[in-house]
Amino acid sequence: MSQKIAVVTGGNKGIGFAIVKALCKELQNGIVYLTSRNEERGKAAVEELKKEGLDPHFHQLDIDSSESIDRLRDFLKSTHGGLDILVNNAAIAYNYKKNDTTPFSVQAKISIETNYTGTLNVCHALFPLIRSHGRVCHLTSMLGALMYKKLSPKLQQAFKQAKTEEDVNKLMADFVTSAEKGTLEEGYAGSAYCTSKAGVITITRIQAAAMSADTSRQDILINCCCPGYVDTDMTSHKGTKTPDEGAITPVYCALFPSAGPNGKHLSNKSVVETW
C-alpha cells in the first residue's frame, strides 16, 4: 500500500487535535500533518502527541492567509507529490462567547471570511493535489442545517438551487452585506457562524459533483460532517462529547472505503438530509 498523506487544519487543540490523534493511530502507513496558524501552539501539540507514542508532523497553516496556504501547497507538492486526506477543521465562532461586544456586522464578515472563504481557499489550493481514492471532510454543524429552516422561503430556494461556487459565494456575500446594512429581517437568520457553516454544507455538494466529473482521478469523496456538541474552547467547554468522541465522525469520513457517501452532510456516522 502506498503511503497516505493527511492534513488537518486547526489541529493544535480541540476536535482538530483529536482528529490528528485518531488519524495517527488509524493510518498504518501514513503521515499526518497537524497544521496550526500559530507555530508555537502547533509544535507544542505535536510534542504532546509524541509523548503518547504517535508521530504527527507539523506545518504552519493560517487559513486566512493565501501566502500560508500556498506555502503548504508547495511543500506538499515538492515533498509528497500529492495529498490523500484533507480535514478542514479550522473555524471560529462568536456564538458561545459570553459578553462579546463584537458588532454583528463584524462577526458576520469575520465568520464568513474564515469559516467559508478560508476553507474554500484551502480547497482551491489543495484539491489539485488530491490523488485518486482521496478523502475530504469539512467540519460543519447541525446548527447550519437548523438555521436553514429560519431563512426566508426565497433564500431557502437559493441555497437549495445553488449549482456553482459563485452561487454560494453570492449567498455568503449577501449575508455580510445584509448584516452590515442591518437588514437581516429581509431573509437571513441572525447567526454568522451558522450561515458560514450552511455555506460549507452547500459547497460540499457542488465540490463533490465537480470532482466526480474530473476523469483524471477516481474515487475521491468529499463530504462534510457535524462532530456533535463537543467540550472545547469553542463551546466554552459546555459540550457534552469529549474531543475524541467529536473526532469519530470526521475520522470516519476521512477514511471511507470506496463507495462511501459523496457530497453529503453526516452526523453520528450517518448521512443527514439537509437541502
Ligand SMILES: NC(=O)c1ccc[n+]([C@@H]2O[C@H](COP(=O)([O-])OP(=O)(O)OC[C@H]3O[C@@H](n4cnc5c(N)ncnc54)[C@H](OP(=O)(O)O)[C@@H]3O)[C@@H](O)[C@H]2O)c1
Ligand atoms: N465544539 C463543538 O461543539 C462543535 C460543534 C459543531 C461543529 N464544530 C466544528 O468543529 C471544528 C473544530 O471546533 P472546536 O470545537 O475544536 O474549536 P476550537 O477548540 O475553538 O478550535 C478551533 C481550531 O481552529 C483554529 N483556527 C481558527 N482560525 C484559524 C485560522 N484562520 N487558520 C488556522 N486555524 C484556525 C484554532 O486555532 P487557534 O488555537 O490558533 O485559535 C483551533 O486550532 C470547527 O470547524 C467547528 O465549527 C464544533
